[in-house]
């Protein structure tokens with residue numbers, strides 16, 4: 255029976271793979287950094303010229319810097335292309351959409367809703383093919399796993415992602431073919447977590463993929479209740495910042511390595527971790543720059559803002575789009591053999607980090623460390639309300655541990671200043687973001 259099932263799945267997958275085969279083969283021909291760089295330059299220049307000819311916003315900004323002369327790109331000027339922010343997209347929405355988008359197959363995609371109003375993006379069919387090809391490439395070429403055929407459990411927060419295919423029953427059929435069980439992590443009560451653990455332990459998946467926060471909460475629960483978890487071949491953490499503490503807890507409880515997969519709602523997959531712990535950037539479709547506060551590229555080991563140019567969306571080109579994340583640039587070469595350059599670490603959303611009046615940034619992870627793994631803390635969210643005003647929302651198991659509380663305040667004041675005002679709010683529940691993510695820290699200061 256199993257053999258027949260797997261045979262059916264193979265036939266199904268071969269038909270799915272045909273959709274992005276051409277793109278996958280194109281990625282596979284990039285065998286050294288020269289061919290990668292030539293590929294990027296060619297696709298990037300095509301995109302600039304298309305945007306210049308078809309999008310009023312880009313025509314204006316490219317004219318201002320003189321980027322395009324007689325249908326060719328002056329490459330010495332590409333660093334001067336202004337950064338595209340969410341605010342600019344909102345303001346110039348119609349002028350960023352190309353005047354010929356109706357000539358292509360296209361669809362809408364919304365940006366993440368955790369900060370501000372979501373934006374509706376117009377994306378090409380070819381964009382989704384490159385996204386699928388990249389995902390397949392990561393598992394196949396970086397991790398050596400034929401992902402579509404393996405047994406998978408996906409612990410995901412967003413209903414919209416689960417049922418992307420449309421109707422629920424249609425999605426269910428698709429899940430059977432792709433050998434996948436989806437567990438909705440949008441709301442995880444203790445009963446839900448226990449049920450999910452039972453499912454994982456009986457289904458015995460090769461791959462478990464989920465939001466970093468959801469995987470962490472599930473593992474923390476298993477640890478506290480001393481429940482053994484089935485050990486899959488790999489765990490892939492995505493959609494949220496994976497902190498070192500989260501990684502340790504997930505790896506310990508699943509007894510396997512966690513691979514971090516970095517993507518964003520607006521531009522899809524950006525980088526995936528290799529066995530050496532570096533995140534290889536999928537530069538052949540999402541060209542990433544890591545920039546300092548003066549928009550200059552940072553050096554290896556330095557932290558900066560992540561800015562992305564998606565090379566395959568002519569309907570609404572995203573050129574030098576600041577997605578709101580911070581990352582540390584890694585080495586260009588990795589001993590795993592991948593030709594793609596790397597990030598050392600994604601350090602989280604800009605708004606996860608707190609900022610002092612003098613501009614110093616304190617990592618959100620500093621605050622989450624104070625609460626993680628404390629038995630009396632069920633859930634928490636630390637909010638920077640003002641430069642020296644911190645609000646703590648906390649869900650407790652029984653009573654606050656006063657000694658811990660004093661220690662936490664002391665450590666907050668150590669970085670935020672001795673006159674920082676700290677307020678504690680015991681709450682019943684901390685709501686997740688609209689896309690189902692945990693919010694551990696949040697700064698309300700606009701920057």
Ligand SMILES: [Zn+2]
Pocket residue numbers: 528529530532534588589590591592
């Ligand atoms: Zn590597």
